[in-house]
Amino acid sequence: MIIPLDYDCYKPTIARAIISVSQFQHQQGLPTSLPYRQFVPDAASILRAAKHSQYHGFQISSTELASSANRYLKESRWGQACREMFYELVETDADVLFGLIRSRVLKPSTLTFAAETLGQAKAQVEILELLLELLKHDSPVVREGAIYGLSVYHAERKVREELRRIASQDANVGVREAALEALGE
């Protein structure tokens, strides 16, 4: 995989061009002449990049993301996903937490807390979109966790619409109650 080390500093179009050239050079076995270098990223780097990939035009396959997430969890000091890890990540490296959620390797029983905790990160459109996706998750505890995670976004029209839909239609009474209370109506 090739990701510019400081991809976040560049406009998406420039980043996309840099990556394309770098990938081509890498595939051809050519040395990269650009100041952006090919490197073998660690699991955390790949997880961080997941948040930016759709906007910056590079692809991280779901397999690669899942294997990075599993590696990250296994090599962490907890050896598994847990709330303490999420609390620490949201303070220190919220993009990794985003990547863990995006990777789909978390079970509903931990994903619910990851979603809730991610909502404490600095408000960002990518986080909003991810939590909105989780409102449609099969597991009711995940949907409930996403409602809590969205608490700072409750004024957003899109969020209120979704909460209204859930409050009236969700199959789980606990999730409906959580949505209703979140709406404060």
Add this chain to the structure above:
Amino acid sequence: MAAQLVRIIKRRSSFNLDRDEFYRVEFLNDQGEPDLSLSVFEIDPNLNLIQLQTEQLVGIGINPDQRCSVHLDGLSGWSGVLKTPTTNRVFNFKFASDTHRELQFVNNQVLLEFVFALQSNLQNHRLVDVSKTMMKSYALQQLDKHDEEWTQVAKNSEKFQIWITK
């Protein structure tokens, strides 16, 4: 009604989960290990549930701000040991600290027996929900009364200041 043991649960949707998922959501600690020392509170829910949930919510940092509780009265088929923690106060409030107890289990198997006993009859153990509005109203009443603990919280906790006004 006499004092009962009350457990504040993490998810409202837990009432509809299967046993294994109920266990994983509600009874693993922050490190992801079985919680062999469960926090419970010995209170009269008719008198003190709003106070307890509000103090506990604010004491742990208001996230999320919606929870509900179950009582453990009449629950059989388990063998935990009830203890009063000897450590320092874990909450900012005397009432929540004074009523705080720990249910200790010798191993995960004994914890599972407790979890399954509770889950099999969970709806009957559910206490009346305490809404966010009720908790805010309680906190505001305490501030109006110039309660020392709540005055300190209002002064020092930015999270509380946001929560109480939004």
